[in-house]
Amino acid sequence: MEIIDLLTGTGELVQYRLPQGILISGNPFHTLTHHYLSPCGQFSTGYWESTPGKWVVEYDEDEYCEMIDGICKVVSESGTEKILRAGDRFVIPRGFAGTWEVVQTCKKIFVSYTQPK
Secondary structure: OOOOOOOOOOOEEEEEEOOOOOEEEEOOEEEEEEEEEOOOOOEEEEEEEEOOEEEEEEOOOEEEEEEEEEEEEEEEOOOOEEEEEOOOEEEEOOOOEEEEEEEEEEEEEEEEEOOOO
């Protein structure tokens, strides 16, 4: 085992568009780069990027994020709104539901943990 360096390492690249069932507006293109996925599949880290758009989110994992670039607006089901910009660090807890809107193409580092079922 070696230390994983997110700045210089390479990861598994996945690119995709969101399904119509959760999409509210736009046609965002997502790029997900996993730099580490634990053998059990519950813990992962890497980069996530998206072009502008808005969609429904329901988190079944706990996720720490650090915004690197761009602007996003996240709104909880209760209506609490958070604008996220480069330099912001935050946690989205398992069970969070609401909307995620990319206002300006964004990139974030993520660390995600999914509890076993």
